[in-house]
Amino acid sequence: MGAAGQGLFGLSEPGENGRGVIVPPEYQEESRKLFQRNRFNQWASDRISLHRSLPDARILECSSLKYPIHKLPQTSVIIVFHNEAWSTLLRTVHSVLDRSPPELLREIILVDDSSDHEELHSTLEKYVAKLSKVKIVRNKAREGLIRSRLNGFAHATSPTVTFLDAHCEANVGWLEPLLYRIMQNRTIVVCPEIDVISDETFEYTYSSGNVRGSFNWNLNFRWKAVPEYENKRRAARTDGIRSPTMAGGLFTIHSQYFKDIGLYDKQMEIWGGENLELSFRIWQCGGQLEIIPCSHVGHVFRKSQPYSFPKGTGETLSKNLQRVAEVWMDGYKRYFYKRQPHLKGHPFGDISKRLELRKKLKCKNFDWYIKNVVPEIFLPNSSIIARGELRNPASGDCIDSLGAGEHAYIGIYKCHKQMGNQYLVYTKNEEIIVDDNCFDYANSQPSSKVKMLDCHSMKGNQQWLHTKVGISHMRHAPTGWCLDRGKEQFVVLNPCNNGPSQKWLFSEYVERDKAPQI
Ligand code: UD2
Numbered sequence: 104m105g106a107a108g109q110g111l112f113g114l115s116e117p118g119e120n121g122r123g124v125i126v127p128p129e130y131q132e133e134s135r136k137l138f139q140r141n142r143f144n145q146w147a148s149d150r151i152s153l154h155r156s157l158p159d160a161r162i163l164e165c166s167s168l169k170y171p172i173h174k175l176p177q178t179s180v181i182i183v184f185h186n187e188a189w190s191t192l193l194r195t196v197h198s199v200l201d202r203s204p205p206e207l208l209r210e211i212i213l214v215d216d217s218s219d220h221e222e223l224h225s226t227l228e229k230y231v232a233k234l235s236k237v238k239i240v241r242n243k244a245r246e247g248l249i250r251s252r253l254n255g256f257a258h259a260t261s262p263t264v265t266f267l268d269a270h271c272e273a274n275v276g277w278l279e280p281l282l283y284r285i286m287q288n289r290t291i292v293v294c295p296e297i298d299v300i301s302d303e304t305f306e307y308t309y310s311s312g313n314v315r316g317s318f319n320w321n322l323n324f325r326w327k328a329v330p331e332y333e334n335k336r337r338a339a340r341t342d343g344i345r346s347p348t349m350a351g352g353l354f355t356i357h358s359q360y361f362k363d364i365g366l367y368d369k370q371m372e373i374w375g376g377e378n379l380e381l382s383f384r385i386w387q388c389g390g391q392l393e394i395i396p397c398s399h400v401g402h403v404f405r406k407s408q409p410y411s412f413p414k415g416t417g418e419t420l421s422k423n424l425q426r427v428a429e430v431w432m433d434g435y436k437r438y439f440y441k442r443q444p445h446l447k448g449h450p451f452g453d454i455s456k457r458l459e460l461r462k463k464l465k466c467k468n469f470d471w472y473i474k475n476v477v478p479e480i481f482l483p484n485s486s487i488i489a490r491g492e493l494r495n496p497a498s499g500d501c502i503d504s505l506g507a508g509e510h511a512y513i514g515i516y517k518c519h520k521q522m523g524n525q526y527l528v529y530t531k532n533e534e535i536i537v538d539d540n541c542f543d544y545a546n547s548q549p550s551s552k553v554k555m556l557d558c559h560s561m562k563g564n565q566q567w568l569h570t571k572v573g574i575s576h577m578r579h580a581p582t583g584w585c586l587d588r589g590k591e592q593f594v595v596l597n598p599c600n601n602g603p604s605q606k607w608l609f610s611e612y613v614e615r616d617k618a619p620q621i
């Protein structure tokens with residue numbers, strides 16, 4: 104085996120060195136069905152060795168670091184799954200077995216969250232029986248990923264635990280830097296850099312490491328550029344990047360520390376929100392969260408979930424997020440409810456145990472977290488001239504982030520009055536903000552789409568002129584052109600023509616000299 108853990112048949116085999124697999128025309132139909140089943144291209148995954156090699160693009164400083172292997176704490180890897188595809192699940196397992204120093208890997212615990220796929224029962228038992236470190240734990244009923252992880256944790260026997268999703272590939276040298284950081288300070292929770300495995304081709308793209316975790320006020324997890332102050336704070340490129348939040352699926356934590364800070368909120372269901380809950384809790388209760396640049400693990404990011412939410416997706420996610428807001432966010436929860444007005448008064452279960460935990464651990468408040476951990480975050484609290492939905496009355500359509508974040512195009516969709524992705528603010532600084540990003544147009548030609556970018560407060564490409572009175576256009580200051588409904592799913596910028604496709608109205612306006620705090 105080569106340094107990068109080359110597969111059995113060498114580099115010309117499908118997927119080796121992290122290459123993608125193209126589906127030939129005669130298999131397109133089959134591949135489409137498998138895509139529907141998993142929401143990733145299982146056909147491609149099935150063609151790739153369970154031991155495939157990956158590009159190891161660590162910076163020189165990382166590959167030359169030496170770790171005191173015999174002093175590092177061991178880890179138990181916990182992988183929860185519900186109806187995962189065989190090849191992705193087993194490639195996750197083998198990548199860990201192939202690329203972890205045996206003395207550091209105590210066990211791999213697979214937690215089956217009540218899967219009904221046939222091959223995940225006796226076939227999996229038989230396969231795993233041959234892998235001495237791998238055990239299977241089965242939930243009696245569907246629990247969701249949060250309680251499944253806790254079930255796995257209850258079976259873990261090492262001083263640290265490492266959680267991975269069931270469609271990951273651990274890269275060369277991934278484990279040592281994570282464990283080393285915990286050995287230095289057990290209250291630091293560590294995440295690897297997450298590389299992208301394409302959901303279409305299974306190509307593995309080594310990530311640049313310039314982002315860290317944040318969130319928007321809809322409580323969606325978001326990647327954001329690492330701020331200058333954080334890069335300055337780090338003495339070396341190999342140092343951990345402090346991250347306000349974690350993506351959720353891939354991290355290592357000291358087992359006793361995990362218990363000390365209260366594991367997970369057991370009343371969170373199926374999927375979503377637990378990553379922010381744990382992130383806020385770690386920071387507010389005296390710990391730290393870091394992304395370790397020398398540790399890389401790939402993950403297949405999907406555009407939708409393949410599995411059912413027995414109580415409905417919206418209902419489940421709303422309740423999880425409300426629990427995050429209600430327990431940890433103090434007065435800042437109003438920003439969340441502003442964007443989710445239908446959740447006011449919506450039940451979220453009993454949170455008394457979690458509030459007790461917060462008190463017992465003497466955790467700091469959310470204002471401290473914002474000011475000290477993520478001071479650059481967009482606060483929708485000052486100088487707002489208008490807010491709510493931004494409607495094009497002629498079409499009855501509203502600006503919509505379409506659930507996407509920074510760098511995506513500004514979308515448009517039928518007005519739904521639910522706020523969320525259609526909640527915008529227009530600031531005194533003449534920015535239009537959706538999903539906590541600013542409308543930005545950097546094109547010198549008209550008829551192009553408008554982007555969502557980080558707000559820079561410098562006007563320029565982010566300055567938009569708008570008054571309710573008069574013709575209610577939305578004029579881009581530098582080009583003088585107007586925001587236009589266009590014909591597609593995305594709005595465009597066109598020379599102003601006073602036509603109906605260029606008229607826009609917010610649902611609420613505020614007098615300019617009474618800029619409110621919301
Ligand atoms: C991200 C995280 C995921 C989790 C989630 C928020 C990464 C790479 N992934 O979503 O770990 O934090 O955000 O909740 O950071 N699963 C079950 N039972 C269920 C549902 C899911 O066992 O009822 C398993 C699933 O098979 C997978 C894992 O949980 O192994 C995570 O689910 P996902 O891959 O659908 O989540 P993802 O990556 O979209």
Ligand code: MN
Binds near residue numbers: 268402
């Ligand atoms: Mn995942």
